[in-house]
Amino acid sequence: MDSLIRVAVVGAAGRMGSQVCRAVEAADDLELVGRFDVDDDLRDLGGADVVVEFSVPSASPDNVAHCVGQGVDVVVGTTGWDEERLARLEQQIADSGHDVGVLIAPNFAVGAVLMMRFAEQAARFYESVEIIELHHPNKVDAPSGTAARTARLVAAARRSAGLGDVPDATTDDPDGARGARVDGIPVHSVRLRGLVAHQEVVLGTEGETLTLRHDSFDRVSFMPGVLAAVRAVGDHPGLTVGLENVLDL
């Protein structure tokens, strides 16, 4: 049998981190060698081959930079990776002198990845599009990373197709009822006890609408994607954004 992949988890005490620890322990080809959370010294990362990072947006860039500096591949699920952060990370990888791979995915659920792809494909056929993301009320960031990425993919597809702004006659919205705009696409965030992670992409044109919806009812839904990324990241040196890159989509 090939040697086991040694995995450490950063953010191990959190909702996602603890689920990842259980998934790694249950996998025959992986070995859990470290659990790190806030205030732990990451040092040599427990001798890990791959780190899985699910912490908070304010801490993730430093944690990932530490792993890169140690020459350890990283799978990142934490949100908040805007263009500026990604550019800085790309430079850190280039400067590290290590042939290291970093895979960042805003959503590891296969259905969510497909939803993003379908939304991108559908975008050019519809004049209107809005995104509604719905999450548990303990989530600290809004809009969700998934919604932000979906909006950017849809906006790029619309631009390629020569579509202009989404139609919207609103001139009077003192309470922000029309939601946020990400790359010109309206995004609405709902926080509700009982939910886990959900998103709708609603597209409309004359006489018809199309609704794409994905629901994660349990955090186990993210685990096949996380484990696929752990197994693949060593074959993807440099920075990779999106699980679709290891799913052959």
Ligand SMILES: NC(=O)C1=CN([C@@H]2O[C@H](COP(=O)(O)OP(=O)(O)OC[C@H]3O[C@@H](n4cnc5c(N)ncnc54)[C@H](O)[C@@H]3O)[C@@H](O)[C@H]2O)C=CC1
């Ligand atoms: N990509 C994906 O598929 C998914 C991404 N997420 C994202 O993952 C992140 C974590 O989500 P949850 O687990 O629900 O949050 P959580 O709040 O349950 O867990 C975060 C953990 O990070 C720890 N932490 C805080 N500062 C740290 C530091 N400096 N170093 C190491 N650990 C630190 C906290 O103590 C906590 O244990 C969020 O950004 C969330 O949006 C969540 C679900 C799926």
Ligand SMILES: O=C(O)C1=N[C@H](C(=O)O)C[C@H](O)C1
């Ligand atoms: O915080 C969460 O729970 C989730 N965060 C990610 C996001 O912001 O898109 C992925 C998923 O939606 C769950």
